[in-house]
Amino acid sequence: MTKWLSVGFAAFLIFGAVLATSAAAKDAATIELNEGVLVAVRPDLDTSTVELSFQDVTNGSVHIQLSSPETKFFSPTDFPWVEGTPLIDSTVSIENGKASFDYMFPIRGEYAMTLDLMDDTGKAIGTQELKINIHENPKEVRNAIIFIGLLAIFGLLCGWVFSKRRMRLDAV
C-alpha cells in the first residue's frame, strides 16, 4: 500500500514538474504583436510595420520564418502560387525589447510566424509561433460582388429575352 502511494506521489511530482517547465518555457518568450494595426492592412497594397514586443529579452535577435495562408479550395486568392509557401526566412535584431520589420502581405488569410529567440550572445532562448490575420481589401470585395451581380443580371436578361423569343416562335 505504501509502495503504491509513493509511486503515485512520484508520478504526481513528475507531472507537476513537466507542467511547470512548459509554463516557464512559454513565459520566457512572451511576445506581443501589434494586431490592432495589422487588422486594417490591405494585401498587396499597404506596407505595414509588424512590431514584436518581448517581455523577457532586452537585446538579442529573433529568427523569423513567415509562411503564407494555406490553399482553400473554394476561395483562391490573387496569387495562387504563393498560398502555403514560405515568405520570410531572416534574422532581425531585438533592441530595448522590441523588434520590427515592414512588410507588404501578398494575400488575405492567416499567416503563421515561427520566432526563434536568441540573446545577445547568440544563445537560443525559446521558440514561439504567432498567427497574423490579414483581411481582403474591402474595395476588391465590393468590385467582386458588383461583377458577379452584373454577370447574373446579364444571364437573367439573356434567359428572359431568349425565352420570350421562343414563346413568340411557338405561338406562330
Add this chain to the structure above:
Amino acid sequence: MRFNRVAGLVLILMLMMQASVFAHGSDESEADIHARVGELAYVEGKFDQIGSNPVAVKFKAVRLEDGADILSMESSSVDGTYKFGMQFFDGAEHEVTVEAVDPANGSVIAEQKYIVGVQAFNPPAGVKFKAFVFLLAVIAIGMTAGVGISKLGKRTRYAKGGNLSVK
C-alpha cells in the same frame, strides 16, 4: 458542330487569361539574382573593409514597377556577412539594397544593391478552371431565373383568359 464552336471559344478565352498574366513582364537577363514566385530567394554577401566593430545591416526590397516597399528589416553583423531570405511574390523586377550602418551614429558605412528578376507563372490550371466554372454557373443561374420569370409572366397573363403555348 455546335460543340466544336463552344470548345473553340473556351480555348480562346483560356488563352486570353494566360496572356494577361504576363502583362507587366519581367526582363530577367539583366538581373543579379534570379528568383521564382512561390520559392524563397536568399540575398547574401559580405561587406569588406568595414573594420572589426559590429555593424547594423539594413535590408530593403522595392518593387520597381510601382516603387512599393515590399520588405524592410534590420539585423546585425560582427564580421560583415549577411543573409536575408524572402519570397518575391510578384513576377516583376525588384531592387534590393543592403546597407552597413554604424550603430553608434547611424551613418551608412557601405551599401550594396542587387536587381532581382522574378520568374512569373500562369495561375494553376485548376484555379483557372474553377473560376471559369464559377462564372459560367453564375450566368447559368441568372439565365434560369430569366426563363422562369418569363414563363411566370406568360402564365399569369394567360391565366386571365388567354391560351398558354409555353412548353
